[in-house]
Amino acid sequence: MKTVLGLLLFLTFLFAPLRLAAEPYSIEVNIPVDREPQVAIGLLMNEKTTIQKPNAKIVHTRSGMTTAVFTVDSSEITPLSSASAMVIYDDGSFAFGDIRKLSPGKPVFMRANLPDCPAPEVKVDATLYGQRALLEQLVKIRRERIAFAKRKIAELLANGYDRKLLKAEVSFGLLRKPVISPEDNSVELVDRLSRLLAATKTYKERRAISTK
Numbered sequence: 001m002k003t004v005l006g007l008l009l010f011l012t013f014l015f016a017p018l019r020l021a022a023e024p025y026s027i028e029v030n031i032p033v034d035r036e037p038q039v040a041i042g043l044l045m046n047e048k049t050t051i052q053k054p055n056a057k058i059v060h061t062r063s064g065m066t067t068a069v070f071t072v073d074s075s076e077i078t079p080l081s082s083a084s085a086m087v088i089y090d091d092g093s094f095a096f097g098d099i100r101k102l103s104p105g106k107p108v109f110m111r112a113n114l115p116d117c118p119a120p121e122v123k124v125d126a127t128l129y130g131q132r133a134l135l136e137q138l139v140k141i142r143r144e145r146i147a148f149a150k151r152k153i154a155e156l157l158a159n160g161y162d163r164k165l166l167k168a169e170v171s172f173g174l175l176r177k178p179v180i181s182p183e184d185n186s187v188e189l190v191d192r193l194s195r196l197l198a199a200t201k202t203y204k205e206r207r208a209i210s211t212k
Contacts, residue, residue, distance in 0.1 A: 025071055025072050025073070025074060025077075026069060026070075026071050027042060027044075027069070027070055027071065027072060027083050027100075027102075028059075028067050028068070028069050029042070029067065029068050029083060029084055029085040029097040029098055029100065030065050030066070030067055030097055030098050031066050031067065031068055031085055031086075031087055031095055031096070031097035031098075032066075032095060032097075033066045033087060033095055034095075035089065036089075037058060037066075037087035037088060037089055037095070038087075038088055038089055038090050038185070039054075039055070039056075039087065039088050040055075040056035040057070040058045040068040040070075040085055040086070040087045040088075041053065041054055041056055041068075041070075041085065041086050041087075041088070042054075042056040042068060042070030042071075042072070042083070042085050043083065043084045043085055043086065044072050044076055044077070044081060044083055044102075045081065045082045045083070045084065045099075046076075046078050046080060046081050047078065047080050051072075051076060053070040053071070053072065055070075056068040056069060056070035056085055057069040057070070058087070066087075068085035068086075068087065068097060070085065077102050081101075081102040082099050082100060082101050082102060083099070083100050083102055084096060084097050084098065084099045084100070085097040090185075092143035092146055092147070093143075146186075149182075150182040150183070151182075153182035153189075154182045157180065157181070157182065162179040162180055162181070163179060165179070165180050165196065166178075166179045166180070168196060168199075168200070169192070169196060172196070172199040172200075172203070174192070174195050174196060174199060180192055180193070
């Protein structure tokens with residue numbers, strides 16, 4: 001169980017979103033993609049900071065455009081705010097969407113008024129492009145961390161431990177797919193390990209009670 005917990009903590013830290021908040025206004029950003037992305041992250045860029053909005057919804061329009069949909073709170077928008085979004089693919093590569101100006105206090109970019117074609121270029125302060133460059137560097141670092149995580153997970157699952165986890169999944173009735181692999185989708189990997197850890201804890205607690 002310690003190994004399962006270690007894997008979970010490692011993966012949770014690696015893929016954890018940076019910020020969550022109550023967000024009443026919807027923003028939609030067109031993103032040019034060449035394949036199906038794994039995740040989308042909304043970006044709210046102010047004068048000095050960039051706020052990440054994790055778990056943005058990926059929407060495909062009938063005209064073939066891909067759009068990232070996310071929400072923000074009006075208090076986060078300033079007169080110099082702009083919005084964008086990024087998508088990350090399974091291999092760690094990424095793509096950025098359009099940069100759009102925002103207006104404080106107004107609902108923004110509802111689907112009814114969002115065009116299905118790429119937006120025209122908007123003149124944006126150079127500081128925002130600097131923030132975008134920093135984000136690109138962040139993604140590069142995370143991609144390297146993901147590669148390291150996969151190597152570490154492969155080491156932890158070596159010597160038959162993946163088979164032991166599979167046997168435990170079968171025993172607890174959790175089996176859905178073949179043995180756990182470092183090449184599995186990160187969300188699926190965290191889900192399987194979380195369920196296995198919870199089942200193991202419950203089993204040990206019930207066993208401790210029954211032996212009293």
